[in-house]
Amino acid sequence: MTPELEKLFEFLRFPSISTDAAHAGDVKACAEWLVKTAEELGLSAQLHETPGHPVVIAQNEHQDGRPNVLIYGHYDVQPVDPLNLWDSSPFEPEIRGEKIWARGATDNKGQMLAHLLGAGRTLREKGDLPVNLTFLFEGEEEIGSPSLAPFLRENRELLKCDVIAVSDTGMVAPGMPTLGYGLRGITCGEVVVKGPTKDLHSGIFGGAVANPAAALARLITSLHDEDGKIMIDGFYDDVEPLKDWEREMWAKVPGVGTDDYLEVTGAPSLFGEAGYSAAEQTWARPTAEVNGMGSGYQGPGSKTVLPAEAMAKFSFRLVPQQDPKDIIAKVEAHLKKHCPPGVTIEFTPGHDGKPYHADPHAVFGKAAQRALKKAFGKDPVLIREGGSIPIIEDFRTILGADTLLLGLALADAQIHSPNENFPVENFEAGIRLNQALLQELADS
Secondary structure, eight states: OOHHHHHHHHHHTSOOBTTOGGGHHHHHHHHHHHHHHHHHTTOEEEEEOOSSSOEEEEEOOOOTTSOEEEEEEEOOBOOOOSGGGOSSOTTSOEEETTEEESTTIIIIIHHHHHHHHHHHHHHHHHSSOSSEEEEEEESOGGGTOTTHHHHHHHTTTTTOOSEEEEOOSBOSSTTOOEEEEEEOEEEEEEEEEEOSSSOEETTTTBTTBOOHHHHHHHHHHTTBOTTSOBOSTTTTTTOOOOOHHHHHHHTTOTTOSHHHHHHHHOOSSOOOSTTSOHHHHHHHSOOOEEEEEEESOOSSSOOOEEOSEEEEEEEEEEOTTOOHHHHHHHHHHHHHHTOOTTOEEEEEEEEEEOOEEOOTTSHHHHHHHHHHHHHHSSOOEEEEESSOOTHHHHIIIIIOOOEEEEEOBOTTSOTTSTTOEEEHHHHHHHHHHHHHHHHHHHHO
């Protein structure tokens, strides 16, 4: 095993689960490890306390006349449940089939450490970096980054930059370099449908009292028509149509056809908004999804009750020009308008984040494309990402810089699921990518 892989294995062994208070000590220990590692590589580094988990800042010696580059990553990870579905211990990394298997391997420890090690390799080989580099590593991304925006505002001078690079995004196919220039935004909410004050006997009261579970089902089906179009009033008002060049380019991108989606997902068939390809649906169209629902008895056998209440959690992915606050207000209005008789509803908005979009043909975008070509040996494809990284728009608003989304994750990485994995080749390519990127940004 190479020294770089050994260092990654050390990193992956920290159970830095940010959402679980029982792991707060592990999260901090992981941050302290990052400080130590950055210093060993020749950078100055410091741990910054926040109201939540720490932020780690690492820098080289800055000099006038060089571009200021900020690289962002997060060292916190998702919980591992259900543990019984893992083929190996989630915090004891293994290499099987040329992939690294561990929680956090792809989200986001593998990529962020590749960037850190790439900078360290350049320092070792050349004695200096071609840019003024700042690493920003946070420990709360998996819980919505509540401490990061205030940290950015309080440390604008420390974090000043001309461009930002992030590798918490995906590649369209193995070996295919991918530059993302957009992210969908997100807004979430939860609805509770209430009927009787307690569970009732379904024989004695069924037919005379409204069933909250059935009412919830009607509410959920009201969100879409049979062709997948979202039926919330005003939902599409601010959606910008896809550009012709985007549709033409994406039609040629490998790894995102119907068969590819079916293979990765295991779904029997695809279903989505009519008139758009799977790539267009996931990269550039808004969505309304049910993330979870529950009501009544769910144990073995039968228990003939009419449940007192039912609940569902929703998320809505948004595209440029859609505002999360506006959309969630329209969602609440829709649910109240379509609330069936005999029940009441309570709606609670959740976290949100704005969509992001940048010009991939700008100066730094072209530099990133050249760096990706050097790292992978072929021209990159340009895509928007279907996922959301709310802090990216905060970077633009607070720090005034655009972000280069340099994908290194594959579709079958099983992020947030058991058996998360990251190809060894992508980890090594990430180290090469960092070296090429910093030089190309300096030259541009």
